Amino acid sequence: MDWLQVVILAIVQGITEFLPVSSSAHLILVPVLTDWPDQGLAFDVALHLGSLSAVLIYFRQDIINMLQSWTRSLHTRQLDADAKLAWAVILGTIPVGLAGLLLKDTVETVLRSPIYLSIGLIGFGLLLGWADWRFRGSRSEYQMNWKDVLFIGCAQALALFPGTSRSGITMTAALMLGLSREASARFSFLLSIPVIVLACGLETIELIKSQVAVDWLQMAAGVVLSGISAYLCIHYFLAFIKRIGMQPFVVYRIVLGALLLWIFL
Template sequence: MDWLHVVVLSVLQGLTEFLPISSSAHLILVPALTGWPDQGLAFDVALHIGSLSAVVIYFRRDLYGMAGSWIRSLIDRRLDADARLAWAVLLGTIPVGLAGLAAKDIVETHLRSPVVLAFGLIAFGLLLSWADWRHRGTRSEYQMTWRDVLFIGCAQALALFPGTSRSGITMTAALLAGFSRQGASRFSFLLSIPVIVLAGGLETSELLTGTQPVDWGALWLGAVLSGISAYLCIHYFLAFINRIGMQPFVVYRLLLGAALLWLYL
């Protein structure tokens, strides 16, 4: 990989991992449009590590409180707000984990075309727009019920469809359930942690069984750039989401989807 390739994909992964615009769509689209070769599993793992580091560092205080309360809940079976949120994140990950194991081969072999991406971007973008306009509530992530966890967790499984966006569909589901933009976004970011761990772990296991050479310089640079861009993305997204809403991201999704249809149909 040349350095331009590394920089573009790393920054793109960091930004799109947490914005509701589909990171998978961009990482599939860029090589398709530029003719760049596939970046390989090792580079994908490095980008996941960078994104994971960013969200863990950003929410470090929340995660510390959640971890302590979760451990205490195992001992005394009492659930305070932090423990409930920790359980919500863990249980909300189960549907996408099961769906990923069941549908991984189908998604990777049959659903990665630019046309499929375009329909995913447009359809789920319109759903996000409707949820943001009509169903925005006032609840925070600490007011999660078990019904909310099931609903948002099952919605997250739809992110296996390219173009959906994991963050986009979980924010959409949370908005439909009556959460504020901040509450929906924060829970979506927290929910990304076990998902990124699972995805990175699966890719790492596949990498360890392979024999491809590893460009360690590209991996280190990719992880650092992905982490920095992801951290900045989370910070500024949460700072401005109440002011700007979801509609700018919807417009971007619609324009990108339309461009893909124009290019590939």
């Protein structure tokens, strides 16, 4: 890769990882528009590490509180609000983990078509807009019950379908349950932590097996740029949806899906 490709891909990944717009769609579109070569597995790992570092740093105090309460709950069997939220993140991750193991080959072969990607962008974008308009309430992420968590977790498994957007579908499910926009986004971001850790782990194993040469300077740049852009994205997204809502992202998804159909059909 040349350095322009490194910078653009890192920023695109960092921004779109947490927005409800599908990072996979953008990472497919960028090489098509630029005719760049595939960035390779090593750089994918770097980009995911950057996104992970951003969400860990941004929610560091919440995560510390959750870990302390969760650890304490193992001994006392008493659940306070932070312990319940920690267990919710664990429970909400199980469906996507199982679905990933069962459907990994299908997703990587059958569903990688740009047509499926466009359908996912437009269809799940409309669903997000409907949920934000029709069901949005005022519940916080601390007011969820186990049925709510399982519903959001099962919805997250749909993110294996290209164009769905992991953050988009989890926010949609949370809004449908009556959570506020901010609570839906916050829980979606917390849910991303174990998912990104799992993705990084699997990609790292494949990278070790492949024994390809690694450009460590470009890897480091990818981590830093992806992390900075993801951190800023989380911060400004939470402020944006509080004032304006999800509808601009719905419009963007429809336009992007239509653009992909126009390019590939």
